[in-house]
Amino acid sequence: MSEILDLEKVKTNLENINENLKKLIAGEVLDNCTLEDTKLQIRSIRNACSQGTQAQNFLIEQEETIAYMQMIVSKDLQAKDLIELSWQFVANLTVQNEKSQKFVWDHLGETLTDDIRIHPIDNNTDKKLMIIYNICRGGLVECSEKFALTLLADIWHRIVEEQSNEELVFVDLFFEYFLVTNQWTLRLYATISAQNRIDILKYITTYIRNDSPNGPIRTILMEYISKEFKKKADCILRNSGDMENSLHPQEVYNLLSVISCATGSELYYNIYARDDALFLSAGALLQSIVALGKKEPNQFTPMTKLEEVAPGSNIDTSFELEISFELKTLLVRTIGNLLCTNRHNQQHCIDTKLLPALLECTNMDARNPLIKEWSILAIRNACYDCPEIQHMISELTEAGQAPNQLLTELNIEMGALRIQPKE
Template sequence: MALPNKIGFDEMNTENSTYEDLTKYLQDEFKLKCDETGQYSYPSLSDQTIIKIIEIINELKTNVDKQIKISDSLPLLRQIYLTLRNSVAIHKSVQKKISINNEILDLTNFLITALSSNETYINCLIVILQFLGNLVTQNEQQLQVIIWDKFNEILLLLFHSTPNRIPSIVGMILYNIFLQNKQLIPDDIKFIKNAIILYESESDYGELLLELLLQTNILIRYYSELEVTQRFVLLELIKGTMFDDESTLITNELMMFISTEFKKKSDCILKTVTDYVNKIEPQEVVCLLDIIASASCLNKYSSCLIQDKSLLINCVFLLKSIHSVGKEGNNHFSAIQKLSELTLNEKIEPTIKDHPGFGFKAALIRVVGNLCWKNTENQNLVRELEGIQLLLDCCNIDARNPFIIQWVIFAVRNLCEGNPDNQKLIAGMTKAKTVDSETLQKMGIVLNDDSANKIGIIPMDLKK
């Protein structure tokens, strides 16, 4: 039968109304409206209305439990939770009432558990989870903790379920709880892995959850237990957030952890000298170095990295090894100084830029230069390691390392600033000879030594 609109929901005789009648009444009476100013409004729920809703949910819970009248019960159950979802989102008073109502919370917990066992119930389950999401969003911290205590088991179970819309909605609930209660974040490798899976599905809440994890020590504890591909995802996320001036995601502790990981694993880059199968391990090292190189020029991270003497030593010795290997023959670390050679190599091997060695020397030089900026101790350390001569030897055109000459010049500048000993070392170097360049010869010019210790560029025919 059709119910008159003038009758309030709490005044209805629900015993004489069909489920279909109740569903239609809720649809008609509880509508989200938007006024001319763009403000949304929605009918509030009185205490009596909430009591009436609980009565109906109890009956529907029995139906779900006994698996009777399911086809009639689910549409009404979904409409009830739509009403609750919208009301708690707009009315803070209703949100608080529901948050402290143990009966409705227990009923909701039962229904989520029961409905999650059957794929055909997913549309109803989604609305119930959306209600729970609105219930915790911007709620009082202590009430969020109460809700978490009641729902954490089923929420984590659903979060770890097979990919569909459910983990994303659960991710929204978890994020809004953890945002004010980081102490509640599960100290668990499984949770981290599923947050990464959610992030890879391009869910915003996957990224937001990982950003919360970056602010804790949980990722540091479990980093080594993650698959290498999963570590790579986290490192890419760090790279994408570290330049945000307002971001507090990357702590100095996390940055020092990244430095330690690089030092432990950096030698694996040398395994790609001649043969390179597209493995993720060297790419992880490249990503770690990229983060360090970028962080070393940012004030909020450079202060802690500059103190890491072992990082500087590691970079100098690794640069020395790579530079030496590159001179031994035609391999992935050999400099490409001729444009014709680059063209030939690209025809033979179109993936030069995909090799982890691409740009690696330049990145190492960038780190060395940044770590020596206005730091006499580090400047002296590089000199003692014969790093200045090494840097100057790297100062050649190399298509495998774009801008390497500029990074060398920058590094040498930082090494010499305020350091007379380093300046004296460079000033005391003697010129052995000028080196002919095939590239310059093709342009019709050569380097000319005028015997006054000056080198200039002249046309080839004048040299003759």
């Protein structure tokens, strides 16, 4: 008997809410008392959803509910606190209830997704994403996982672009579902646009840097990232007028960013340590970039002048937006990690004559922050327990000071050393 009375109370609250929201949309001003009562009533029906499917089904069976939901997403309604409570209600309505999920998607799906894409990232974004998450996980509504993954990538792109500090719990939960739990994500990832793939790779890099808090990313996806890098790595060195292909260098950069982080993590190192082709591809790309940088000045030429590296320099920093910025650092970092206690890769280093390229990277370069430090680590890992490479290093002799524009400007005589093999 008490449950029937509770449902009747919910129905009465819903009628009052609809009436007051209609007045607001019509431009009427509600007194503070009425506004507060409306908020309490919205909280009441929001909390009623937690009673289970019976309460949720009761709510969606009320004729006024459709009109109420349309009011929720009205662009004319400026009462932010009421909108927030309303989104909370819709989100709670979709929790573990296939019937209400279908109802919400049929009546609000298109409007909801448009709203997510159009509005700036705010505290309601997470509530809207929770609705999509619940519907997607329900599995019986025509909300495809490809659509959801694309929407998620778009949201992450905007979070990065807008430098949003909003705490979006369901962004991480949704990504966890796709990257850690869902066994079909690779099929989805392979079919979405290049820009969406890039945005997902950026999230993966962030996720790995944060020590994979919700569990390791599925091995099959990490292996595919290596496969894609090896297949597309050489596009860094050439241009294409095709719009899709023009994004490939950025994609390669972000593939490499994931790999450079992953090879330094115990969770993923073994996936890549046994991938000989990955080491060879990274080494070949580094050698090509080093050689290219020695030709006439280009985006791969090291920036070593004082005016280029000084913190207060007035030099145009647009180079930081080029695909070459930090690229060599990522390559050297990846190579260094893959050389760590890895006899096969140490032998590849010898066979491909990679050591000179690593030595070239020990100079300061404003295009590649921390490249000197990563190069030293890479050389150290190459030498560790490898007599052949140790012997190669020992055969190098001092041949005077290497050209160093920075040291010349500072009038410092003791600088880096030029090295050459013994004759």
